[in-house]
Amino acid sequence: MVSNSLAKTLKTSPLEFDYQATTPCCAEVVAAMEPYWSDCCGNPSSRQSRAGLMASSVVSLARDQLAACLKINPERLIFTSGATEANNLALLGHARARAIELGRPGHLITLRTEHRAVLDPLQQLQREGFRLTEIGPDSEGLISTAQLLDAFEDDTILVSVMVANNEIGVVQPIGDLARACRDRGVTFHTDAAQGFGHLSLEPDGLGLDLVSLSGHKFYGPKGIGALVIRSGIPIVPLHWGGGQEQGLRPGTIPVPLVVGFAKAAEMAIQDLDSRQQRLLKLRNQLWEGLTSQLPDLILNGSWLHRLPNNLNFSVPGVNGNCLHQDLRAYLACSSGSACTNGKPSHVLMALGRTRGEASASLRMSLGRETSISDVQQAILAIVNVVRKLRKTY
Numbered sequence: 001m002v003s004n005s006l007a008k009t010l011k012t013s014p015l016e017f018d019y020q021a022t023t024p025c026c027a028e029v030v031a032a033m034e035p036y037w038s039d040c041c042g043n044p045s046s047r048q049s050r051a052g053l054m055a056s057s058v059v060s061l062a063r064d065q066l067a068a069c070l071k072i073n074p075e076r077l078i079f080t081s082g083a084t085e086a087n088n089l090a091l092l093g094h095a096r097a098r099a100i101e102l103g104r105p106g107h108l109i110t111l112r113t114e115h116r117a118v119l120d121p122l123q124q125l126q127r128e129g130f131r132l133t134e135i136g137p138d139s140e141g142l143i144s145t146a147q148l149l150d151a152f153e154d155d156t157i158l159v160s161v162m163v164a165n166n167e168i169g170v171v172q173p174i175g176d177l178a179r180a181c182r183d184r185g186v187t188f189h190t191d192a193a194q195g196f197g198h199l200s201l202e203p204d205g206l207g208l209d210l211v212s213l214s215g216h217k218f219y220g221p222k223g224i225g226a227l228v229i230r231s232g233i234p235i236v237p238l239h240w241g242g243g244q245e246q247g248l249r250p251g252t253i254p255v256p257l258v259v260g261f262a263k264a265a266e267m268a269i270q271d272l273d274s275r276q277q278r279l280l281k282l283r284n285q286l287w288e289g290l291t292s293q294l295p296d297l298i299l300n301g302s303w304l305h306r307l308p309n310n311l312n313f314s315v316p317g318v319n320g321n322c323l324h325q326d327l328r329a330y331l332a333c334s335s336g337s338a339c340t341n342g343k344p345s346h347v348l349m350a351l352g353r354t355r356g357e358a359s360a361s362l363r364m365s366l367g368r369e370t371s372i373s374d375v376q377q378a379i380l381a382i383v384n385v386v387r388k389l390r391k392t393y
């Protein structure tokens with residue numbers, strides 16, 4: 001346990017450093033959604049009623065708003081329940097459509113450090129007869145165009161590489177990777193759940209064919225996301241029903257969530273540069289403060305090609321379970337992805353970390369609310385817990 005004096009210094013509730021797991025829905029987003037829960041609760045597919053027509057035009061407006069943030073035609077947006085569903089629709093839907101065209105399954109490429117919401121659908125496709133290459137990143141978590149070119153086979157149909165990693169925040173050169181794919185007629189998908197709203201992201205400027213988005217990663221509501229589809233990219237649906245979303249995602253459109261999603265996107269891009277500068281400064285102060293007292297911390301992932309709000313490091317010489325248990329009262333952060341069920345991180349293992357290093361790791365992600373005082377308190381808590389565990393007091 002940490003000393004009483006430290007306990008008094010720290011806030012009573014744990015400091016929030018887990019904004020990559022999710023973000024709170026911001027007040028403006030909640031206010032924008034408010035009328036559509038009960039007062040204006042029409043079904044956008046019921047065009048015979050006034051309420052339905054109104055709901056339909058609200059959805060149209062939100063679609064336009066989100067499309068403007070991405071600088072794309074609104075018809076290219078398919079609303080889904082989040083990035084997991086968007087990834088499934090992109091990967092399963094496109095690979096199966098191409099297999100129908102070609103008369104056989106083809107070859108797929110991804111990165112070993114992708115989120116499970118990409119790896120699992122790709123592994124499902126493997127069970128359906130597709131071949132899958134999982135490229136290992138370099139020790140910084142990056143993949144190069146040369147590595148991708150090496151992995152191409154004659155019948156490669158689809159490549160999926162995320163914009164920014166959810167654990168180590170590493171930002172991939174997706175523009176270059178997408179260009180290499182376009183030159184060879186291969187479809188490029190990217191999971192932008194951790195990228196959009198945190199980095200400038202224009203699908204057309206980058207040459208992206210399929211892009212998955214998630215609302216709750218940038219202060220929007222949970223349960224809403226989207227798939228951006230470049231025109232001409234074939235997709236077969238995964239579900240059948242009322243034909244909504246061009247038949248690709250049937251089911252009643254959740255009007256309040258769509259409104260909140262679009263509002264959050266608009267807000268996220270409005271002050272993107274200044275917010276990222278502020279977070280970068282705080283994140284750097286966090287790392288400098290930690291390493292000045294614990295110089296042997298191991299940074300996980302590239303320092304240069306990284307989201308400004310992410311820090312991920314391993315703590316040598318301590319047990320991972322003890323580290324997380326002792327920190328829990330002071331700090332809400334993560335040992336990896338929010339969705340990996342306590343196994344050692346496949347991302348950190350792919351970077352060459354040992355199981356011990358992977359489990360004694362902290363992912364700290366900063367958000368709009370993070371202050372310099374939070375950073376200072378987090379440094380104090382981590383340094384004290386680590387020294388205690390190492391018995392170096």
Ligand SMILES: Cc1ncc(COP(=O)(O)O)c(C=O)c1O
Pocket residue numbers: 020021081082083084085115117162164165166191193194213214215216224225338339
């Ligand atoms: C990179 C990445 N992809 C997909 C997801 C899943 O997103 P959603 O919760 O919207 O399904 C997450 C969430 O943790 C993520 O970080």
